[in-house]
Every structure is written in structure tokens, then in C-alpha cells.
Amino acid sequence: MSQANLIEARGVSKTYQSKDGPVESLQPLDFAIREGEFVSVVGPSGCGKSTLLKMVAGLLPISGGSLTLAGKPIQGPQKDVGIVFQSAVLLPWRSVEDNILLQAEMRHLPKATSQARARELMDMAGLKGFEGKYPWQLSGGMQQRASICRALLHDPSVLLMDEPFGALDAMTREKMNLELQRIWMTSKKTVMLITHSIPEAIFLSDRVIVMSERPGSIAAVYDIDLPRPRTLDVMASAEFGHYTKQVRAHFFSQGILDH
Numbered sequence: 106m107s108q109a110n111l112i113e114a115r116g117v118s119k120t121y122q123s124k125d126g127p128v129e130s131l132q133p134l135d136f137a138i139r140e141g142e143f144v145s146v147v148g149p150s151g152c153g154k155s156t157l158l159k160m161v162a163g164l165l166p167i168s169g170g171s172l173t174l175a176g177k178p179i180q181g182p183q184k185d186v187g188i189v190f191q192s193a194v195l196l197p198w199r200s201v202e203d204n205i206l207l208q209a210e211m212r213h214l215p216k217a218t219s220q221a222r223a224r225e226l227m228d229m230a231g232l233k234g235f236e237g238k239y240p241w242q243l244s245g246g247m248q249q250r251a252s253i254c255r256a257l258l259h260d261p262s263v264l265l266m267d268e269p270f271g272a273l274d275a276m277t278r279e280k281m282n283l284e285l286q287r288i289w290m291t292s293k294k295t296v297m298l299i300t301h302s303i304p305e306a307i308f309l310s311d312r313v314i315v316m317s318e319r320p321g322s323i324a325a326v327y328d329i330d331l332p333r334p335r336t337l338d339v340m341a342s343a344e345f346g347h348y349t350k351q352v353r354a355h356f357f358s359q360g361i362l363d364h
């Protein structure tokens with residue numbers, strides 16, 4: 106892991122203007138994500154996690170402070186970013202490969218090199234042999250893997266993921282956590298993952314940012330010092346249990362979880 110900060114937020118705040126007046130979504134936040142780091146954000150529903158991710162992607166303007174990517178202010182949609190949402194959002198009439206290539210079409214990238222890159226990514230994500238299948242012929246986990254390939258097609262430095270496995274069953278989700286760790290370790294991207302799952306955040310991350318209720322602020326940041334590659338067995342370890350307890354304690358104290 107290199108030491109340079111790739112994403113830097115200094116006093117970043119967000120207030121939405123709604124017809125009922127301003128809605129304060131995020132209080133001024135400070136954080137930085139280093140190049141190659143895997144950082145998760147957990148917090149109660151409505152605390153502003155998706156808002157934060159959209160601001161990093163440049164899909165939403167910030168209301169105050171400064172937010173930079175590789176030292177440049179984030180203004181408008183960012184080229185060097187790939188996004189994965191909760192739903193895979195694949196077009197049913199296009200094959201898996203053509204869905205992944207959509208990214209290249211939107212960005213007017215050369216076809217031959219994009220196709221070669223799509224094949225490489227599909228190999229990496231375990232989709233070899235499914236290039237010509239349609240999304241409805243794939244399991245939910247495979248569809249999400251295809252959407253991860255699409256997000257990585259243009260080789261962005263940053264992968265932003267908003268609750269990407271939230272719609273999957275528990276076993277598929279654990280499998281996808283292993284897959285994502287493998288993809289991250291191979292691709293060496295900087296990842297910001299929004300999740301509702303505390304174990305998922307701890308399992309995958311170098312650091313976990315814990316947010317408090319709306320208007321969101323950063324309640325704590327934990328360094329997860331578990332060796333990699335991590336196997337699912339690590340979740341049964343005392344260290345993992347300790348991290349889980351520490352993160353959960355924030356939600357007990359906010360009255361979001363009951364003891």
C-alpha cells in the first residue's frame with residue numbers, strides 16, 4: 106500500500122435544498138483515503154453514506170469544504186472512478202460482455218482494446234465462459250460481478266461501491282466478499298465501500314469509518330489489522346470479534362441497536 110492520499114475531504118458538508126426547506130445531510134467531515142487502500146463506511150440508515158459516495162463520484166456537488174481526488178477538486182462526474190450500485194443495472198437485451206463494454210461505448214474508448222480488457226476482467230472475476238450469456242441467465246452474484254467488471258473497464262484508480270451485495274443471500278454475499286478481496290488484491294484499486302454489514306466492512310477493509318445518525322458525522326475510524334488474504338474463518342477469531350464489538354458499540358450508544 107502506498108502512502109499518498111488519493112481522496113481527501115476537509116470540512117466537507119452537504120445540505121439538500123428540498124421544497125420543505127434545507128435538509129442537513131452531512132456535518133463537516135474530514136477524512137482521507139490512501140492510494141490502494143480499502144475503506145468501508147458504515148452507519149445508520151439515512152446518515153448520508155450514499156450522499157458521501159455520490160459526492161466523491163462527482164455526481165452531487167458538495168455544500169461546503171473541500172473534496173479532492175488526486176489533489177484536484179472534484180467538480181462534476183469523475184473519469185477516474187468506477188461505481189457499483191446495489192442493483193447490478195445490466196441491460197437485459199445485451200450479453201454480459203456487451204453490458205461490460207457499455208462503459209467503453211459511453212466513454213468512446215477503442216473497441217478492440219476494450220474488448221481485450223473486458224475479457225481479462227471477466228477472467229479475473231470468474232465469468233469466463235459466460236461472455237455471451239444474458240443477465241437473466243446469471244445468478245445475482247454473477248450479475249454483480251459483471252457490474253464490477255463494467256466499473257473497472259476504463260481502469261479507474263478508484264472503485265466506489267454502494268451496498269453492492271445488499272440484495273444477495275447471506276452465503277452468496279460471503280462468497281462475493283472473498284471475490285471482492287481477490288479482485289481488489291489483483292487490481293490494486295482504491296476502494297470505498299458503503300455497507301450496512303459490520304462483519305463485511307471489517308472482513309474487507311484496511312479501515313472502517315463509522316458514521317453517526319443524520320446529520321451524519323464521523324463517529325470513529327478503525328484500522329483493521331488482520332493479515333491478508335483473509336479467509337472466512339477469520340470471522341470466528343477473537344480479533345475479529347473484538348473489532349465487531351467496537352463498531353457495534355457505536356450503534357448501541359446511538360440507540361440504533363439494542364443490547
Ligand SMILES: Nc1ncnc2c1ncn2[C@@H]1O[C@H](COP(=O)(O)OP(=O)(O)OP(=O)(O)O)[C@@H](O)[C@H]1O
Pocket residue numbers: 121122123128129130148149150151152153154155156157319
Ligand atoms: N435529494 C434529496 N433531497 C433531500 N434530502 C435528501 C435527498 N437525498 C437524500 N436526502 C436525505 O439525506 C439524508 C442522507 O441520505 P443518504 O441516502 O445519503 O443516506 P444513507 O446513509 O445512504 O441511507 P441508507 O443507509 O438508508 O441508504 C437522508 O436523511 C435523506 O432523506
